[in-house]
Amino acid sequence: MKSYQVPVNILIADDHRLITDGISKILEEEKIIGKIHTANDGSEAVNIALAEDIDCVIMDINMPVMNGLEAVKRIKQEKPYVKIIAVSMHSDASVVNKMLKAGADGYINKDTGKTELLTALGKVMRGEKYISPEISNNLFVHLNDRNVQSTEGEKPLTPREIEIIRYIADGHTNQEIAQKLFLSVVTVDTHRKNILAKLQLKNSAALVKYAAEHKLL
Amino acid sequence: MKSYQVPVNILIADDHRLITDGISKILEEEKIIGKIHTANDGSEAVNIALAEDIDCVIMDINMPVMNGLEAVKRIKQEKPYVKIIAVSMHSDASVVNKMLKAGADGYINKDTGKTELLTALGKVMRGEKYISPEISNNLFVHLNDRNVQSTEGEKPLTPREIEIIRYIADGHTNQEIAQKLFLSVVTVDTHRKNILAKLQLKNSAALVKYAAEHKLL
DNA sequence: GGTAAAATACACAGAATAGTGTATTGTCCC
DNA sequence: GGGACAATACACTATTCTGTGTATTTTACC
Numbered sequence: 001m002k003s004y005q006v007p008v009n010i011l012i013a014d015d016h017r018l019i020t021d022g023i024s025k026i027l028e029e030e031k032i033i034g035k036i037h038t039a040n041d042g043s044e045a046v047n048i049a050l051a052e053d054i055d056c057v058i059m060d061i062n063m064p065v066m067n068g069l070e071a072v073k074r075i076k077q078e079k080p081y082v083k084i085i086a087v088s089m090h091s092d093a094s095v096v097n098k099m100l101k102a103g104a105d106g107y108i109n110k111d112t113g114k115t116e117l118l119t120a121l122g123k124v125m126r127g128e129k130y131i132s133p134e135i136s137n138n139l140f141v142h143l144n145d146r147n148v149q150s151t152e153g154e155k156p157l158t159p160r161e162i163e164i165i166r167y168i169a170d171g172h173t174n175q176e177i178a179q180k181l182f183l184s185v186v187t188v189d190t191h192r193k194n195i196l197a198k199l200q201l202k203n204s205a206a207l208v209k210y211a212a213e214h215k216l217l
Numbered sequence: 218m219k220s221y222q223v224p225v226n227i228l229i230a231d232d233h234r235l236i237t238d239g240i241s242k243i244l245e246e247e248k249i250i251g252k253i254h255t256a257n258d259g260s261e262a263v264n265i266a267l268a269e270d271i272d273c274v275i276m277d278i279n280m281p282v283m284n285g286l287e288a289v290k291r292i293k294q295e296k297p298y299v300k301i302i303a304v305s306m307h308s309d310a311s312v313v314n315k316m317l318k319a320g321a322d323g324y325i326n327k328d329t330g331k332t333e334l335l336t337a338l339g340k341v342m343r344g345e346k347y348i349s350p351e352i353s354n355n356l357f358v359h360l361n362d363r364n365v366q367s368t369e370g371e372k373p374l375t376p377r378e379i380e381i382i383r384y385i386a387d388g389h390t391n392q393e394i395a396q397k398l399f400l401s402v403v404t405v406d407t408h409r410k411n412i413l414a415k416l417q418l419k420n421s422a423a424l425v426k427y428a429a430e431h432k433l434l
Numbered sequence: 435g436g437t438a439a440a441a442t443a444c445a446c447a448g449a450a451t452a453g454t455g456t457a458t459t460g461t462c463c464c
Numbered sequence: 465g466g467g468a469c470a471a472t473a474c475a476c477t478a479t480t481c482t483g484t485g486t487a488t489t490t491t492a493c494c
Binding site for chain 1: 422
Binding site for chain 3: 377
């Protein structure tokens with residue numbers, strides 16, 4: 001690992017240019033910063049991170065094309081020594097855990113200022129972990145958890161189930177979904193029921209609200 | 218109105234500090250910028266805008282305590298000469314129209330870079346309007362519309378209807394809602410049907426998605 | 435006092451969903 | 465090869481929604 005004393009090359013990944021531009025400007029003032037790259041979606045972030053000489057990635061979680069979680073996994077798979085700080089709008093326990101599980105070294109909230117960003121950057125470059133106090137205090141975060149899901153005692157949704165949820169949210173009936181996915185109506189119905197049972201929800205309306213709150217749509 | 222040649226005092230309102238910090242840094246490089254203030258919610262933005270000598274407010278739409286729309290209205294009511302640029306994550310036609318109706322002078326998306334921010338700032342300070350090309354091209358925006366609703370040919374939801382929507386999103390059935398609101402089941406059902414008809418939605422699941430997207434929950 | 439809109443209420447038929455339970459296949463991993 | 469899980473499929477009943485109407489009573493505004 002590079003020492004913190006030599007210039008640190010940074011990749012900023014966020015679909016909102018105003019934010020990448022803003023963070024760039026914040027970082028440019030620091031003497032220890034080397035080259036700054038920016039990416040506007042997860043896929044671009046992975047490409048740049050693998051192709052260029054990057055020391056630390058500041059990664060937004062919600063991005064088009066490929067989300068931050070997936071991007072973190074791929075980067076860490078190829079270049080585990082690259083440090084990654086996840087940045088998000090909300091501090092949802094399950095999201096935080098998933099990001100850490102995926103290999104993120106730090107996790108900060110967008111409502112924390114530049115001072116904290118720099119603190120986080122310093123820590124992760126030294127090989128430490130950094131999590132915003134707001135997040136680690138309020139939420140039950142297990143840094144060493146093997147199984148992310150166990151944290152909340154919830155059974156995870158399967159990919160198929162999430163697919164079904166999206167159709168439900170779009171207002172499709174079981175019949176329509178069955179047609180689109182070449183399934184029998186009863187199968188779709190079973191998925192729907194299993195989903196409601198897993199999430200302990202009463203009906204599809206509540207499910208869509210849950211999905212919206214958990215960024216499943 | 219002040220000329221664009223003298224220092225322009227800016228207020229940046231956004232609940233995410235990283236963004237206010239970032240925009241500050243972007244603006245600080247410009248010679249024409251005077252004092253920069255920041256606010257982290259709508260209420261704070263209104264207070265600062267009314268108390269300080271502000272020429273232009275860069276206002277995020279989604280903020281806690283008081284949202285951007287309300288803040289724009291209040292500022293324009295007291296100090297109509299203060300220019301306001303709305304900044305948002307998504308480019309939703311109805312939101313854009315509401316902001317313009319409320320008095321915003323510009324509307325840009327967070328995924329547009331600093332160049333566009335500066336262009337917008339220049340334009341609104343000269344008394345012109347500025348709307349991101351992405352937004353004005355893709356969406357049908359009427360700058361001179363009196364009635365915002367008419368833009369999309371949509372009938373507005375009544376307060377009672379919005380109340381019903383919230384209960385639906387929480388997974389309550391017509392019966393339960395009727396009990397809670399001391400109504401007959403058929404009345405709740407009528408409201409539900411009227412809502413679906415107004416919004417041209419097929420079922421409650423789609424309604425909840427709509428509600429989530431339009432920040433009704 | 436008239437008009438418009440909102441909130442309330444009902445009928446009736448057909449469609450869709452929720453609750454509970456069972457069962458078969460395939461796949462991945464140890 | 466056995467265990468766990470995902471995906472598929474079905475039965476049966478009860479409840480809830482959806483679609484298409486109609487109609488009365490407030491409330492708000494001109």
